Amino acid sequence: MKLILLGPPGAGKGTQAKLIVDKHSIPQLSTGDMLREAVKFGSKIGKRAKAVMDAGKLVSDDIVIGIVSDRVDMENCKNGFILDGFPRTLQQADALEAMFEEKDMALDAVIELEVDDDALVERVAGRFTCGTCGEGYHDKFKLPVTPNKCDKCGENNFARRADDNEETMRSRLRAYYKETAPLVGYYYAKGFLRGVDGMGTIAKIAADVDNILKSA
Ligand code: ADP
Ligand code: ADP
Ligand code: ZN
Numbered sequence: 001m002k003l004i005l006l007g008p009p010g011a012g013k014g015t016q017a018k019l020i021v022d023k024h025s026i027p028q029l030s031t032g033d034m035l036r037e038a039v040k041f042g043s044k045i046g047k048r049a050k051a052v053m054d055a056g057k058l059v060s061d062d063i064v065i066g067i068v069s070d071r072v073d074m075e076n077c078k079n080g081f082i083l084d085g086f087p088r089t090l091q092q093a094d095a096l097e098a099m100f101e102e103k104d105m106a107l108d109a110v111i112e113l114e115v116d117d118d119a120l121v122e123r124v125a126g127r128f129t130c131g132t133c134g135e136g137y138h139d140k141f142k143l144p145v146t147p148n149k150c151d152k153c154g155e156n157n158f159a160r161r162a163d164d165n166e167e168t169m170r171s172r173l174r175a176y177y178k179e180t181a182p183l184v185g186y187y188y189a190k191g192f193l194r195g196v197d198g199m200g201t202i203a204k205i206a207a208d209v210d211n212i213l214k215s216a
Contacts, residue, residue, distance in 0.1 A: 007113035056171030113198035
């Protein structure tokens with residue numbers, strides 16, 4: 001199964017992607033995570049991406065297209081994958097289509113998580129992540145069951161993203177509406193788009209996503 005999760009920053013793409021990973025044993029390909037890794041390791045790509053990410057702008061298409069193209073060739077992607085945060089521009093979507101054609105792959109569905117702006121800001125402001133295993137949490141909506149102990153791996157190694165502040169979030173939202181939102185129409189026209197109400201609980205959204213995947 002090859003799936004795209006589409007939606008603004010904080011919509012819940014990563015959260016839902018991880019639930020699909022557990023259920024369907026296909027990897028989550030998050031370009032945001034890959035870029036943050038590159039920044040952490042100080043690679044050439046990381047050095048180019050850092051300032052752009054800190055400003056809440058989009059990293060150049062050629063960089064992200066290159067990363068995704070390399071990643072889908074890896075062995076664990078052969079039964080499918082979830083694209084989380086890619087494509088984010090029409091140029092990336094066209095490149096993905098060409099990539100699929102060249103690699104003889106087919107897209108199954110694009111799931112759009114629809115969430116109000118106020119809720120997005122609240123979700124991003126309260127977001128934190130386990131630095132050891134990547135599990136996502138929220139100050140109000142998803143705290144670890146035992147305080148200071150990751151539900152998944154048991155570590156106390158939580159971190160917040162530098163770009164999850166109000167000012168950068170505003171710039172990320174602008175980038176979303178200007179450059180990524182046109183993909184909703186793009187995939188609707190191609191017959192792939194499935195909208196999900198992203199305002200419910202994590203469990204309710206997961207059930208809606210599951211129903212879509214059953215019929216995809
Ligand atoms: P969120 O899901 O909260 O928007 P991500 O982790 O997906 O955040 O992305 C963080 C940052 O990484 C983005 O603001 C952008 O700078 C960069 N980025 C991630 N994916 C892409 C992409 N497909 N194209 C361009 N930039 C990207
Ligand atoms: P994205 O990958 O789209 O940027 P995340 O999956 O990281 O979004 O979710 C953003 C924040 O909101 C996280 O702290 C997450 O725990 C929380 N969250 C995700 N889905 C929901 C939901 N349905 N209701 C409330 N909070 C949510
Ligand atoms: Zn953990």
